[in-house]
Structures are given as structure tokens and as C-alpha cells.
Amino acid sequence: MAAQGYERRIWRLAFLLTGDAERAAGVIETVLRDQPHPEGVDAGRLDRLIILHAREVPRGTVPAVGMGAEAARGMGVLLALPQQPREAWVLTRLDGLDELRVSRAMDCSRTAVARHLKAADEQMGHRLGDALNRCVAALRREADAIDPAPLIAAALEKRRKDRLGRALVVGGITLIVVAAAAIVALRWLV
Numbered sequence: 001m002a003a004q005g006y007e008r009r010i011w012r013l014a015f016l017l018t019g020d021a022e023r024a025a026g027v028i029e030t031v032l033r034d035q036p037h038p039e040g041v042d043a044g045r046l047d048r049l050i051i052l053h054a055r056e057v058p059r060g061t062v063p064a065v066g067m068g069a070e071a072a073r074g075m076g077v078l079l080a081l082p083q084q085p086r087e088a089w090v091l092t093r094l095d096g097l098d099e100l101r102v103s104r105a106m107d108c109s110r111t112a113v114a115r116h117l118k119a120a121d122e123q124m125g126h127r128l129g130d131a132l133n134r135c136v137a138a139l140r141r142e143a144d145a146i147d148p149a150p151l152i153a154a155a156l157e158k159r160r161k162d163r164l165g166r167a168l169v170v171g172g173i174t175l176i177v178v179a180a181a182a183i184v185a186l187r188w189l190v
Contacts, residue, residue: 006038006039006041006046010038011024012144012148013050014028015146016094017050017054017090018054019079021146023057027050027053027057029158031046034049035049044104047091047101048105070137071135074128074135075139077123077127077128077135078139081123081124084106085116085117085119087105087116088102088120089117091105094139
């Protein structure tokens with residue numbers, strides 16, 4: 001999987017599940033912290049990791065700022081769905097994944113995925129009515145238009161700074177221990 005492809009994929013999924021760019025960035029930062037080389041991880045595994053970490057983050061309650069009216073309306077209804085129906089709906093209806101891949105990403109049976117998807121379809125259809133197809137298309141456009149590069153670059157830079165900070169702390173502690181040992185050794189010699 002190309003680096004740019006996996007970045008767009010995880011960003012898009014995190015954004016659609018949380019409904020907020022800042023929350024999505026937090027999910028991605030956690031996944032990148034846990035996976036030192038996500039470009040080598042299977043796409044299904046990345047989906048699973050995003051879902052797991054998105055479940056830990058409270059989802060947004062209002063659509064993201066700057067969305068078009070139909071996308072915002074669709075996102076508002078999507079965010080109102082329970083967690084698993086929302087996941088099944090995003091992975092199936094917006095990402096076009098098959099039931100098997102969705103069941104693996106959600107860690108549930110295909111029957112459960114079908115049940116969650118049916119519940120989500122009913123709620124989305126009931127709340128959006130005739131505007132459902134337009135809202136879904138608008139949500140796809142909005143999600144596809146997101147440029148995750150700056151946020152992912154910031155997350156990678158934060159990881160680099162964290163590693164450097166840890167190395168400096170370990171180096172400082174090592175220096176203190178060596179200095180203390182040298183002082184003790186000199187006292188024994190004197």
C-alpha cells in the first residue's frame with residue numbers, strides 16, 4: 001500500500017467515524033504511535049486499528065465546520081447513529097467494502113455486520129428521506145477532498161520530537177548515574 005494511499009485511507013475513515021478533524025487527528029496519532037511502519041500493515045488491519053481507536057474517542061455531535069449543507073446534514077445523521085451501525089455504514093456505503101472485510105475490521109460476524117448495516121440504512125433513510133443519495137454523494141466528496149498531509153506530517157513530527165525527548169531524558173539520567181559513580185569511586189580512592 002502506497003504511503004499516500006494509506007494516509008488518505010486512515011484519515012478519511014477516522015474523520016468519518018469521529019465527525020471531527022481534531023478527533024480524527026488524535027485517532028491517527030495513536031495509530032501511528034502504535035504502528036512504527038503503518039505503510040507495511042495490511043489495509044484491513046489498519047481499518048481495525050482506526051475503528052478500535054475511534055471507539056475510544058467521543059464522536060463529534062455536530063458536523064465539521066466548512067462542509068456543504070448536504071454533507072453536513074448527512075454527517076449530522078451519521079453521528080447520531082450508534083457506534084457499530086455507524087461503522088458498518090461508513091465502511092460499506094461510503095468506502096464500498098464487502099461484508100467480509102467489514103466484519104474483519106469490526107471484529108464481528110458477517111451476520112452482525114448485516115444487522116448493523118440494516119439498522120443504519122433504516123435510520124439514515126428515515127432521517128434523510130429523499131435527500132439520502134445526495135447526502136451520501138456529498139459526504140463522499142467531502143471526505144475525498146480532505147487533505148490529510150499537514151495533519152499527518154504534524155503527527156509524525158510530534159512522534160519524532162517525543163523520541164528525541166525520551167533519548168535526551170535517558171542520556172541525562174545516564175550522565176547523572178555515571179557522574180555519581182565517578183564521585184563515589186573518587187571518594188573510595190581518597
